[in-house]
Amino acid sequence: MENKRKRLGVNEYFMKMAILSSYRGTCLRNKVGCVLVYEKRVKAIGYNSSHSGTEHCEEVGCCMEGSHCIRTLHAEEAAVLNLEKKHGVGMEAYITHEPCLHCHRILASVGVETIFYLNSYGDFSKQEKEVKSLLDCRMIRMHNIEIIG
Helix, strand or coil: CCCCCCCCCHHHHHHHHHHHHHCCCCCCCCCCEEEEEECCEEEEEEECEECCCCCCHHHHCCCEECCEECCEECHHHHHHHHCCCCCCCCEEEEEEECCCHHHHHHHHHCCEEEEEEEECCCCCCHHHHHHHHHHHHHCCEEEECCCCC
């Protein structure tokens, strides 16, 4: 008898890539991965870790400012830095965690139109939520998705 497994959907496929990349993260607070996709092709991958040549959180601990670790680059920032070229409007981002306002703006500036994220953050300020909702209306569509398995 033939084993028939269901083929992964596109969103689940790219989100699982983001999850896999998050395992490279070095921050003790969260392991975050990001995959940038253009026309169903992976263009860049990033995860949260310290700048090249500097100490990692897992070696010396987190450096906190408010509720954020500032020792690491965010996964979204790392993915944007890994882009070989700008692809224009129409890119999608698959991120294990909802992006902060700073990363939201960075993604918008490189042409990301849609963000798919798995986990929500609950510590955004009221002002940050308002600005992000304005960006969502004008520039980026946000989708909190769930994957099974």
